[in-house]
Amino acid sequence: MRVGRVEASAVRYPEPNNDGKIRSLTLVRVETDDGLVGWGEAITGGQETSLAVAFVVERRLAPLVVGADPRDVAGVWDRLRDATYWDGHGGLVTFGISAIDMALWDIAGKAAGVPLYRLLGGKRRQRLPACASAIFATGDLDRIGREFRAFVAEGYRYVKGGWGHDLSIAFGRDQRRDLSVARAVRDAVGPRVAVIVDVAALAGWDSSHAIRMCRALDDAVDLFWLEDPLPEQDLDGYRRLHAAVGTRICTGEKGWHASHYRGLIESAAIDVIMVDPGRAEGVTGTWRIIEMAAAAGRAWNAHSWSSALNTAASLHLAAAASNTLLFELKPVASPMQHELVTNPIGHVDGWVSPPEGPGLGVEVDEAVVRRYRFGAEDLDR
Structure with a gap:
């Protein structure tokens, strides 16, 4: 089993728990060559930051992950940290590593058929x-x-x-x-x-x-x-x-x-x-x-x-x-x-109680991701 694709989406939404103010974050989707999908998140906050992290994930970090065994989560984590010793260890890169790592744990649990815990x-x-x-x-x-x-x-x-x-x-x-x-x-x-x-x-x-x-x-x-x-x-x-x-x-x-x-x-x-x-x-x-x-x-x-x-x-x-x-x-x-x-x-x-399904145990509705996804061209809308 190998990682075949890494995709990132900046999403924004009105938060009812904050009087409907717009919040944003970056979601990461990792897919293996045999079709398993894992999801992760970076709690980025700002819209520009969410877009920047999505760019960093797809252009800076994804090439370091594609082809790796997603079950070797610690090994990939070390590789990402070592490769970003200059531009990482905080900020945009660390947001991206956080989301990828979460997605890999999701895949590892699904591959093993057990919840993350x-x-x-x-x-x-x-x-x-x-x-x-x-x-x-x-x-x-x-x-x-x-x-x-x-x-x-x-x-x-x-x-x-x-x-x-x-x-x-x-x-x-x-x-x-x-x-x-x-x-x-x-x-x-x-x-x-x-x-x-x-x-x-x-x-x-x-x-x-x-x-x-x-x-x-x-x-x-x-x-x-x-x-x-x-x-x-x-x-x-x-x-x-x-x-x-x-x-x-x-x-x-x-x-x-x-x-x-x-x-x-x-x-x-x-x-x-x-x-x-x-x-x-x-x-x-x-x-x-x-x-x-x-x-x-x-x-x-x-x-x-x-x-x-x-x-x-x-x-x-x-x-x-x-x-x-x-x-x-x-x-x-x-x-x-x-x-x-x-x-x-x-x-x-x-x-x-934690979900009992494999991996993170929650099932993402990808239509919802598409509905809330935004790009740089949407920042002034």
């Missing part, structure tokens, strides 16, 4: 607590209350909110508003539901402010964890914060590779390491980071707020890991979750 050593747990992961309507406390009450009514026992549909008033930018938002969530979900809050990027917190806010938020709502209160590179600030509070601290979603995560883990200041297989060198890279975190006694969490492909890959990793606390889901049906695949992932009574 089996290739990772099997499930450590049959199911995981599902967490409704939402963007705050920071300017409308009544809406926050309605939305979070609905999550609990749907069976969620963990909820997370952060950032903001309007980034000018995003969570983290105003102390009084931040506390009001957090209290609105706690009032809506009651005392028994775990609450996580996520500080918007570029909020400008330093360690002193993070300590004050963490204490105030924890006193007000009893946080399950506080996410991204400081830039990831501010390890000294994270050490000061961790030493001053008893709240779990989570960060890591912006990381690209193991050396970055080694710094987070060895700082001993991060309780929950956030990793995204659509960014952090795929399933292969993410699994190595998860094992590193587990060896240090740290939990990990999947940053999988994207398509059903990333969700599926992350869920297999989460089920196979010993150090997973919960699993986040978009609480409102989304095109890249509920149209892209014919068997979307969801929770049952607040619990979520």
